[in-house]
Amino acid sequence: MKPATRVRDALLAGARQPLLLVLLVLLLALSVSYGDFASTANFRNIAVQASPLTIAAVGATYVIITAGIDLSVGSMLFLAAAIESSHALAGVPAGLVFLTVTAAGVGMGLVNGIAVTATRVPALVVTLATLQVFRGAGGHITGQQNITLAANLRGIGTAAALGVPAPVWLAAGAAVGGGLLFSRTVFGRYLQAVGSHRDAAVHAGLPVRRVTAGAYALAGLLTALASLTQTGRLGAVQPSIGQGYELTVVTAVVLGGTSLFGGRGSITGTVLGALVLTTAQTGLVFSGASPYVFDIVRGAVLLVAVLAAAMRWRDLARAVGPTVLRPARSRSSRRKPAKKW
Amino acid sequence: MRRYPVARCVAVAAMATLALAACGPTSESGSGVGSGKGHGTIGVSFDLLNAVRTSEKSAIERAAASAGYKVVFDVADQDAQKQASQIQDLIQTRRVDALIVIAQDGKQIASSISLAKARHVPFVTIDRAVADEQDVSFQITGDPHADGELAADEFIAAARTKPLKVLELVGALTDQNAIGRRDGFGNTLKGHADLTVVSQVPTDWDPSQALDGTSNALQKNPGINAIFVPSDFLLPSVQSALSTAKRLAPVGDTKHVFLVTIDGDQNGCKAIRGKTLDADIATRVDQFGTEAVQAITTTLAAEVVVPKTVRSAGVTLDQANFATVKARVWGCGD
Numbered sequence: 272m273k274p275a276t277r278v279r280d281a282l283l284a285g286a287r288q289p290l291l292l293v294l295l296v297l298l299l300a301l302s303v304s305y306g307d308f309a310s311t312a313n314f315r316n317i318a319v320q321a322s323p324l325t326i327a328a329v330g331a332t333y334v335i336i337t338a339g340i341d342l343s344v345g346s347m348l349f350l351a352a353a354i355e356s357s358h359a360l361a362g363v364p365a366g367l368v369f370l371t372v373t374a375a376g377v378g379m380g381l382v383n384g385i386a387v388t389a390t391r392v393p394a395l396v397v398t399l400a401t402l403q404v405f406r407g408a409g410g411h412i413t414g415q416q417n418i419t420l421a422a423n424l425r426g427i428g429t430a431a432a433l434g435v436p437a438p439v440w441l442a443a444g445a446a447v448g449g450g451l452l453f454s455r456t457v458f459g460r461y462l463q464a465v466g467s468h469r470d471a472a473v474h475a476g477l478p479v480r481r482v483t484a485g486a487y488a489l490a491g492l493l494t495a496l497a498s499l500t501q502t503g504r505l506g507a508v509q510p511s512i513g514q515g516y517e518l519t520v521v522t523a524v525v526l527g528g529t530s531l532f533g534g535r536g537s538i539t540g541t542v543l544g545a546l547v548l549t550t551a552q553t554g555l556v557f558s559g560a561s562p563y564v565f566d567i568v569r570g571a572v573l574l575v576a577v578l579a580a581a582m583r584w585r586d587l588a589r590a591v592g593p594t595v596l597r598p599a600r601s602r603s604s605r606r607k608p609a610k611k612w
Numbered sequence: 613m614r615r616y617p618v619a620r621c622v623a624v625a626a627m628a629t630l631a632l633a634a635c636g637p638t639s640e641s642g643s644g645v646g647s648g649k650g651h652g653t654i655g656v657s658f659d660l661l662n663a664v665r666t667s668e669k670s671a672i673e674r675a676a677a678s679a680g681y682k683v684v685f686d687v688a689d690q691d692a693q694k695q696a697s698q699i700q701d702l703i704q705t706r707r708v709d710a711l712i713v714i715a716q717d718g719k720q721i722a723s724s725i726s727l728a729k730a731r732h733v734p735f736v737t738i739d740r741a742v743a744d745e746q747d748v749s750f751q752i753t754g755d756p757h758a759d760g761e762l763a764a765d766e767f768i769a770a771a772r773t774k775p776l777k778v779l780e781l782v783g784a785l786t787d788q789n790a791i792g793r794r795d796g797f798g799n800t801l802k803g804h805a806d807l808t809v810v811s812q813v814p815t816d817w818d819p820s821q822a823l824d825g826t827s828n829a830l831q832k833n834p835g836i837n838a839i840f841v842p843s844d845f846l847l848p849s850v851q852s853a854l855s856t857a858k859r860l861a862p863v864g865d866t867k868h869v870f871l872v873t874i875d876g877d878q879n880g881c882k883a884i885r886g887k888t889l890d891a892d893i894a895t896r897v898d899q900f901g902t903e904a905v906q907a908i909t910t911t912l913a914a915e916v917v918v919p920k921t922v923r924s925a926g927v928t929l930d931q932a933n934f935a936t937v938k939a940r941v942w943g944c945g946d
Contacts, residue, residue, distance in 0.1 A: 305832070313831050320824045403689075415661040417845050417879055429856065501820060506855075507848035507879075509819050510662050549824075556828035562782045562814035 290527060290543040297550050305557045313553070315436065321549035322438035323501040325542055327516070328523040329449040330380075330493030332541045333486040335524050336453075337466045338533025339387060339394040341490055345516030346405035347379045351498035353409035356418040356508040365423045373495045379405060380491020384484030402517075410510060418508045428503020438500045442542075445493055450538040462486060466533030518573065523548055526576040548572065651680040652709035654908060655702035659716035659740070660690050663845060663877050664897065667942045668739065671901025672712055679905050684708060692717040699724040703731050710734040710749075710908040718742045718788070734911040738900045740788065750907035750917045752900050756789045758925035759874050759893045760796025763840060766872045766891040766930065768804055775806040776838040776870060779829045781850070783842045784817045793842045793874055810836060815846060822846040826853035838870035844880040844892065844943070847873050851888065863887045863931055876929060877943035884934055891930035894941040899924055 302309035527544030529536025688695030715721040783790025813825035854860040861867040876894020883889035
C-alpha cells in the first residue's frame with residue numbers, strides 16, 4: 272500500500288470517530304474562551320497528563336472487547352508502584368526494575384485471566400476480589416507509608432527525547448502497538464470474535480480461554496507500564512495511588528466507543544476518550560470552576576459514555592435483527608396467536 | 613468441570629497465595645496484640661491505614677502498653693459496613709473491655725456506639741468526630757478549621773513582604789477534615805487585599821490529581837507564588853509539578869513558591885529541614901493516643917471523663933521555630 276493511501280485511510284478512520292469531533296470542538300471552545308489555553312506548553316501538559324490513562328485504557332480495551340471487565344486496574348497500578356519502590360529492588364538498575372514491574376503486571380493480569388476463564392465466575396466478581404488482594408499486597412509491601420522514589424526511576428515519567436516527553440512516547444507506542452495488534456493480527460480478530468459471540472467462537476474451535484487470558488495479561492502489562500510512568504511523574508509512591516482509577520479507565524474506553532457487551536471497539540477511540548477526559552479536566556482548572564463542579568462533570572461524562580454505549584447497542588440490535596440477538600423461539604411460538612372469539 | 617483441571621488449580625493456588633500475602637502477619641491488617649500487663653484489652657478500629665494512621669496506632673500502642681492494656685487492632689479499609697461488623701466482633705466475640713475508634717462515617721457509626729453502650733463497653737473516638745457525641749465515653753479530634761486558620765496566618769505573615777497569588781488545593785469534598793481545613797483557610801484570608809486565591813483545585817486526596825491540578829493551575833496562572841497544600845502526603849505531587857514547571861526553589865530564593873501544608877508527617881518534616889517547605893501545621897497525634905487511653909482508664913474506674921470532647925488544634929512548625937518545635941511533631945521523630 273502506498274504511503275499516501277495509508278495516510279488517507281488513517282484520516283478516514285479518524286473521521287469515523289465521532290469523538291474526534293468532540294475533542295476538536297472542546298479544544299476550540301477552550302482555546303477561544305481562555306487565551307492562554309492554546310499554547311504549546313499547555314498541549315504538552317495535556318499530552319503528558321493523558322499518557323498514563325491512555326496506556327492503561329488501551330489494555331482495558333482488550334479486556335472489554337472480550338465482554339470482560341477489569342475492576343482491579345487501580346489496585347494493580349498501586350501494587351506495581353509498591354513493587355517498584357520495594358526494599359528488594361533498592362539499588363537495582365532502572366532497566367531491571369522496570370522489567371520486574373512489567374513482569375509482575377503480566378502476572379497480575381494472568382491471575383485475573385486464568386481465574387476468569389478457569390472458574391467461569393463473572394469477571395466483575397473475580398476482579399472485584401483481586402482489587403482487594405492487589406491493594407492489600409501493595410499495602411503489605413509499602414507498610415502504607417509514603418515512599419520517595421529513587422531518582423534513577425523517575426526518568427520514565429520526567430525525561431524527554433527529541434523534545435517529546437517520555438510518557439507521551441510510551442503512550443504513543445502503546446496506542447500504535449495496541450492498534451496494530453488489534454487490527455492486524457490473528458489475536459486481535461480472535462478478541463473480537465470471542466467478545467461478539469463466545470459460544471460461536473468456542474464452536475468454531477478458537478482458543479477462547481487462551482485469548483481471554485491473554486487479554487487480561489496484556490491489560491496487566493500495560494497497567495504496570497502506566498504505573499511506572501505515573502510514579503515517575505509523582506516522584507513518590509503513596510497508599511492512595513490508583514484508588515478509583517478503574518472508573519476513569521473504563522470511562523475512557525467506553526467513551527471511545529468500545530461496547531461494554533464486547534465484540535466492538537477501537538484503540539483510536541480509547542485514545543480519544545483519554546484525551547477528551549484529560550482536556551476536560553484541564554479546561555475545568557482553566558475555567559476556575561468550583562471544586563464541586565469537577566465531580567459533576569466527571570459523573571456526567573461517565574453517564575454520557577454509558578448512555579451512548581447503550582444507544583449503540585440498541586442500534587446494533589436493530590441492524591443485526593432479532594434472529595441473532597434475541598433468544599431463538601420454537602417454531603410453534605412463532606405462529607400467529609389464534610384469534611379469540 | 614472436567615476440562616482444564618490444572619488451570620483451575622493454578623488459578624485457585626495463585627489467588628490463595630496472593631490473598632495470604634495480603635493478609636500476612638503484619639500489624640497493619642488483621643489483628644495485632646501489643647505488650648500489656650493484663651489489665652484488660654482495648655479493641656481498636658481504624659477507618660484506614662496510612663502514614664498518619666500508623667503514627668496514631670503507634671501512639672495508642674505506646675500509651676496502652678504503659679497503662680497495662682493489650683491491644684487488638686482492626687482496619688475497615690474505608691468501608692463503614694465492614695467497620696460495623698468488626699466492632700460487633702470486637703464487642704461480642706473477642707469481648708474487649710473498651711474501644712478506640714476512628715469512624716469511617718461519623719453518622720453510620722451510631723449503631724456501633726449503641727451496641728457498645730448496651731454492653732457497657734467504653735467507646736472512645738479519635739481523629740474524626742461522630743454525630744452521637746453524647747453517647748461516646750470520650751472524643752478527641754483534631755480541629756481542621758483551626759488548622760486551616762493557622763495555615764492562613766502563615767500566608768498573611770508572608771504577604772506582608774510581598775503580595776501573594778495563592779493556589780489552594782482542596783482534599784476530598786466528602787471529608788469533614790478537608791472541608792474544615794478549606795473553610796478555616798478561606799475565612800481567615802477574607803479581607804486581606806494582598807492575598808488572592810487565584811485557583812482552587814480539588815484533589816479528592818489523590819496524589820495524581822494534585823499533580824495534574826497543580827500543573828494546570830501553574831499553566832493557567834504563571835504568577836502563582838504561593839500554594840496551600842491541605843495534607844503533607846500531597847506535597848511530593850506539588851513539588852513534582854513545581855519541578856516540571858522549573859519553579860522549585862529553596863526558601864529564600866527569589867523564585868521560591870511559598871508553601872504551607874498540614875499534618876506534620878515525615879514528608880513535611882523532611883521538607884522543612886531541606887528548606888523546600890515554609891510551614892507545616894502538625895496534628896497532635898501523640899495526644900490522641902495518650903488521652904484516649906487515659907479516658908478508658910477513667911471510664912473503667914466508673915468515673916466520668918471531663919471534658920468529654922476535646923478538639924486539638926495543630927502546632928505550627930516553620931523555618932524559624934524548627935529547632936525548638938520539632939520534638940513535638942510526630943513526623944520529625946527518628
